[in-house]
Amino acid sequence: MNAEPNHLQEVQVEGPQPLVRDIPKGEDYPVEALGVLREAVEAVEDKTQAPVAIAAQSALSIASLAVQGFADVETLGGTAPSSLFCLTIARSGERKTGCDKLLMAGLRDFEDQRAVDYACTLADAEREIKLYEAQETKLIRAASGAGGKAVEARADLKAMMRRPELPLSPNRTATDPTFEGLVKLYALGHPSLGLFTDEGGGFFGGHAMNGENRLKTCAGLSGLWDGTPINRTRAGDGASTLRGRRLASHMMAQPVAVRPLLADPIANGQGFLARFLICEPESNIGRRTRVGYNPESDAVLARFSAKLSGYLGAQMPLREGTRNQLEPAILKMSESAKGLLWEYYQETERAQRPGDKFCHVTPYASKSAEQAARIAAVQTLWASTEANTVSVAVMADAITLARFYLSEVVRLANAAVVSEKIDRAETLRRWLLNSWAEDIVLPSQILNRGPNALRETHKIKEALKILESYGWVVPLPVGVVVNGKSRKLAYRIIRE
Structure with missing residues (x-):
């Protein structure tokens, strides 16, 4: 093999190399598939000029919080909560907080009003407990003696009313993002809660997800998504089980906080992240130049807030003899809706074969049909909590949304993990x-x-x-x- 003389060789200097793999542009959010939530989402987009996907994530998760206690939904493999976990990836300045604030106005007003009522009832309850304890102590002292007075005191002890209880906490959203904080709130508060934060980086990079707590947090939140009972162990009180609890969630975080988690073996091995509807919309920063907005958007959001407050204030089905254990109804699928969902399931299942488009995101693809059923339940129950069947039209919309979220995971999983x-x-x-x-x-x-x-x-x-x-x-x-x-x-x- 002949080589050219060195002085004749052409040396090509290699150019700059990319630091990260470019993420392909995502699909447009299928806003037309939001059904009864579309009007509110478009009103938020109109007012904030934020990416419509951010508003959609907020609307779906907030609606899920409002209705998840009323009914579970029939799926292809049994029943599941109508709870949604949403994760929105967006850089600072995308108006994530603005979207959430507009859609959560009814929730915050509801919590503020209930907090005022709670303060009054809490003071009354604490006085009743003190009176009860004083009477109980007096009778125990008398019953420990002998004679007729002791016998009479024992009878009075047996006849005492049930110990008064503190009122349930009025909070519907968790302020402590650790799993222990959630469990404490479930024990003392409402059985249907929401975990909402626009500082998801603080959650994913904080105490709840550090090396020591990551496994426990992932397992605990995954169990709540599944609707399984919470096993609670407390020093001095022994073990107890909290049943009939539901959790909706929307976490918003910047890319650098989330992308390492997409490759984390614990978060993915347990299917924790696969329980989230994940999207990273294209930025609108630099293009939000429109002046003003349609005044009708205010009226749309006022109606959304009123409906949200009404659902939050309604009595959810509880197990008899309990005050905070949900016993949701079952929302069935129509036969045509079930048939459509079976077709979608088969589509996603086949695409998980080696070398096919979902082979590297199997935890997400395996749950996509159930996600569609949950989305359909939220849309159905938001229209009416008295509904008992998911229609084929709603299921078609829900599958469109589930397919979009699955495409987002494929797109994001193909990107390199960025430190x-x-x-x-x-x-x-x-x-x-x-x-x-x-x-x-x-x-x-x-x-x-x-x-x-x-x-x-x-x-x-x-x-x-x-x-x-x-x-x-x-x-x-x-x-x-x-x-x-x-x-x-x-x-x-x-x-x-």
Whole structure:
């Protein structure tokens, strides 16, 4: 084999390498499939100009909280709660909180009013308990003696009324995102709760999901999604079981907080994340330039809030003899709805075969038919909690939504897991290419004018080192003159 002389060889310098795998653009959110929730979602989109998917996630989860206590839903494998877990991935500034605030207004008003009532009844209950305990102590002391008075005291003890109880906590949403906090609230409060946070990064990266608690949190929340009883063990009180509890959830978090979890063996091995409806909508930042909104949107959201408050205040079915153990009705599927769901199940099942499109997201694909049934239940019950059947039209819409969420998981799972350091470096790379007009940059210029995530010198130097290793910047010799001054550290930007 003949080789060309070295002086004739053409040397090609390899260009910059990507830091992260580009995530393909997702499908448009099928807002037309939201049915009875569509009007409210479009009103939120109109007022906030946020991605419609964020408003849809909020509406589905809030509606689930409102109706999950009334009925479980028939699925292809038995029954399941009509509870939905939603996870929205979006960067800061996407107006996630604004969407939630508009749709949760009725919930917050309801909780505020119930808190006032609770304060009054709590004080009365505490006085009754003190009187009960004083009377009980007096009778026990008398009963421990002898003679006729002791016999009479024992009879009075047996005749005493049941010990007064504290009123149930009026909260419908959890403020403590740990599983222990949820269990405590279930024991002392309403059996239908919501776990809502626009700071999902604090949950996924906090105490509830640290190395020590991750398994317990994933298992506990998965059990609540499944509707299984909660086994509760407390020091001094022994073990007890909490039955008939339901949980709806909407967590909103930034990509860097969630993507590592998509590859976490515990979160995925137990199917924890597969219980969530996950989406990462395309950003609207920079395009929200419309002035004003349709005044009818306020009327739509007022009707949504009124309906939400009405459902929250209605009596949910409880097991006889209990005050906070749900005994939901069963929402059946019509035969045509069931047939449609079977077709969807078979479609997703076949696509999980090796090499097929769902083979790498089998936990999600395996639950997609059940997710469709749950979505259909929420839509049906939001229309009327007296409903007893899911129609084929509602099931068709629910399958459309379930199919969208499954496509989102496929899209996101194909992306590389991004560490926090790589995410900062990618942020800097985009800023240098899109916002910095010069070919040379100094760390001090990035500190003063760069992205907010890079307002610390050590983070800037770290990000520049990463960009250097990937070929996006080249360090200039020490002492190079930039803007009339000798510089210890300066970089030339490679723009492909």
